[in-house]
Amino acid sequence: MSMGTxxxxxxxxxxxxxxxxxxxxxxxxxxxxxxxxGGVSVxxxxxxxxxxxxxxxxxxxxxxxxxADGVHDRLARAGxxxxxxxxxxxxxxxxxxxxxxxxxxxxxxxxxxxxxxAGVAAPDLRWTLTPAATEQALWSTLPALALFLAAxxxxxxxxxLWMVRALLAILAGxxxxxxxxxxLPEDSALRxxxxxxxxxxxLLVNANHHATALLxxxxxxxxxxxxxRRRAAAGRAAPTAWLWPAGFALACVxxxxxxxxRAGMVxxxxxxxxxxxxxGAVDARRLRRSPxxxxxxxxxxxxxxxxxxxxxxxxxxxxxHELRGRIAQATLAIAATQQPWGSGxxxxxxxxxxxxxxxxxxxxxxxxxHDEYVxxxxxAGWAGLLAMLAFAALMLAALRRLWRMRGQSGxxxxxxxxxxxxxxxxxxxxxxxxxxxxxxxxxxxxxxxLMLGALAACPDARPAAIARDAGHPGPLPSA
Numbered sequence: 001m002s003m004g005t006x007x008x009x010x011x012x013x014x015x016x017x018x019x020x021x022x023x024x025x026x027x028x029x030x031x032x033x034x035x036x037x038g039g040v041s042v043x044x045x046x047x048x049x050x051x052x053x054x055x056x057x058x059x060x061x062x063x064x065x066x067x068a069d070g071v072h073d074r075l076a077r078a079g080x081x082x083x084x085x086x087x088x089x090x091x092x093x094x095x096x097x098x099x100x101x102x103x104x105x106x107x108x109x110x111x112x113x114x115x116x117x118a119g120v121a122a123p124d125l126r127w128t129l130t131p132a133a134t135e136q137a138l139w140s141t142l143p144a145l146a147l148f149l150a151a152x153x154x155x156x157x158x159x160x161l162w163m164v165r166a167l168l169a170i171l172a173g174x175x176x177x178x179x180x181x182x183x184l185p186e187d188s189a190l191r192x193x194x195x196x197x198x199x200x201x202x203l204l205v206n207a208n209h210h211a212t213a214l215l216x217x218x219x220x221x222x223x224x225x226x227x228x229r230r231r232a233a234a235g236r237a238a239p240t241a242w243l244w245p246a247g248f249a250l251a252c253v254x255x256x257x258x259x260x261x262r263a264g265m266v267x268x269x270x271x272x273x274x275x276x277x278x279x280g281a282v283d284a285r286r287l288r289r290s291p292x293x294x295x296x297x298x299x300x301x302x303x304x305x306x307x308x309x310x311x312x313x314x315x316x317x318x319x320x321h322e323l324r325g326r327i328a329q330a331t332l333a334i335a336a337t338q339q340p341w342g343s344g345x346x347x348x349x350x351x352x353x354x355x356x357x358x359x360x361x362x363x364x365x366x367x368x369x370h371d372e373y374v375x376x377x378x379x380a381g382w383a384g385l386l387a388m389l390a391f392a393a394l395m396l397a398a399l400r401r402l403w404r405m406r407g408q409s410g411x412x413x414x415x416x417x418x419x420x421x422x423x424x425x426x427x428x429x430x431x432x433x434x435x436x437x438x439x440x441x442x443x444x445x446x447x448x449x450l451m452l453g454a455l456a457a458c459p460d461a462r463p464a465a466i467a468r469d470a471g472h473p474g475p476l477p478s479a
Contacts, residue, residue, distance in 0.1 A: 020155055034442040039438075079449075395422070402419055
């Protein structure tokens with residue numbers, strides 16, 4: 001090897017080492033900033049531009065780290081391509097369309113007739129109907145993209161575990177802040193949000209979104225408890241190390257009713273069961289061999305289901321909750337007139353106000369469809385539908401791999417808990433709009449990056465699955 005080649009390798013190695021040392025701190029700093037300033041549901045908020053600027057250096061560091069190391073796992077590569085495609089969509093919507101293509105949607109034909117009647121000779125025929133809002137939506141994707149790529153670029157199990165613990169600490173801090181905010185008088189200068197009255201949202205203006213955050217914490221804490229219990233059984237950790245994450249998971253379940261979110265209570269039991277099952281804490285074969293354990297598990301599930309049902313019935317149903325279904329149905333009808341292009345990412349408010357039926361022309365400000373998928377169909381059209389199908393395929397492919405390696409290693413447990421947490425976020429998006437806040441959009445991107453990074457680090461799960469089927473325990477979970 002020549003001296004020039006040797007010096008180049010040394011320089012590259014030092015550069016890569018510096019990147020990986022800086023990356024976790026840059027990722028943590030952006031995550032904390034997104035939680036501190038991205039919890040509002042107004043588009044855009046005063047803090048958005050600051051968070052988008054903070055995302056730029058993290059994005060550069062993460063991209064450089066990934067380029068230096070390469071993305072070798074098939075699912076991870078698919079995740080990167082999909083993330084870049086989602087960011088590219090609002091960028092494409094800012095481009096002009098030929099008049100014939102622009103006027104394909106029925107709603108645009110009526111708009112073109114109105115423009116002609118008004119004497120507008122040369123209208124701006126872009127893909128989106130609201131260029132300024134779409135441009136803002138484009139910039140708002142930067143924090144989530146940076147968090148996803150940075151989480152994916154974490155190169156050791158220890159760093160991924162450290163980031164999960166950091167997220168759990170942030171969620172715990174938000175709970176404490178929510179209690180503090182709820183204890184203040186409505187006119188207190190220390191209250192973060194004055195227009196919403198007292199709620200249990202903490203840094204999140206919408207308490208329903210706090211329920212989403214607690215569901216995320218529930219899944220991650222279950223994963224940490226299962227991992228700690230496995231390590232304790234192998235003599236690698238203290239026998240009581242699993243108690244604190246188990247207590248955290250229980251606290252998340254008990255705190256969800258304080259948010260007033262009925263969807264949060266309905267999802268709590270499925271999230272708990274999915275997390276226990278996918279992390280390998282529950283083994284169907286062992287349950288069949290132990291009738292007492294099976295009876296205890298079934299009794300616990302019945303009690304939890306009854307508790308969720310009674311609490312959901314006890315919660316007050318507000319006017320917005322009653323309108324959610326009607327708003328989603330109206331959005332779906334409006335979306336049908338905007339195909340195949342969609343009205344443009346970020347265009348919901350003016351497009352809905354123009355096309356809403358008379359019974360939904362209210363004094364209240366309807367800023368979202370309260371169904372992320374219906375709103376995405378309206379704004380992004382057929383391209384948005386393809387993006388949703390691609391993401392669903394990615395989640396299913398990840399689930400298939402996770403199912404083969406249930407409890408095989410610490411990385412498999414971490415990936416499973418992130419998958420369930422991400423699923424909880426996606427399910428809650430059918431009745432609300434958590435992904436429309438920078439906080440939860442960024443948190444979801446972080447979970448996706450951690451999940452794909454952990455899956456890429458897992459060995460082939462098929463030998464472990466064969467060992468379990470034969471009655472052998474398989475490899476012990478790693479740290």
